[in-house]
Amino acid sequence: MKMSEAEPNGVIMVTQTMLDKSIIDANKTVQEYTKWHWDLDYAGLDAGEHFTVPMLLVQDSIEYVLNVKFYKSKGRGDKRISIEKLRNFAQAGDLVTLWIDKSKDESVAYISIEHDPFG
Secondary structure, eight states, X not given: OOOOSSSOOEEEEOOHHHHHHOOEXXXXXXXXXXXXXXXXXXXXOOTTOEEEEEEXXXXXXXXXXXXXXXXXXXXXXXXXXXXXXXXXXXXXXXXXXXXXXXXXXXXXXXXXXXXXXXX
């Protein structure tokens, strides 16, 4: 599978805290990704509001559908992302990439996890 180079991808370096708390800050790459692909601008979300997308993860030739929630936290309204069952597939130090494959009739949203990307 080839990731698109022209369109933005969301890129997250996984930390142990992300895995323990299931809370991930929506960094600039994630915000650009959601705005480009779903016209979702975090600035337009109210605190507590969310947008969920099923995304495909392929590991060891097995396909998993994981729900990815883009949201603003209740209270302070921090920009966040939550990836269902991330701790089952990733470990601290992994690189997670959110991307879209538009090479087929229907666009498919993917999650890629690269273990030890700098090792």
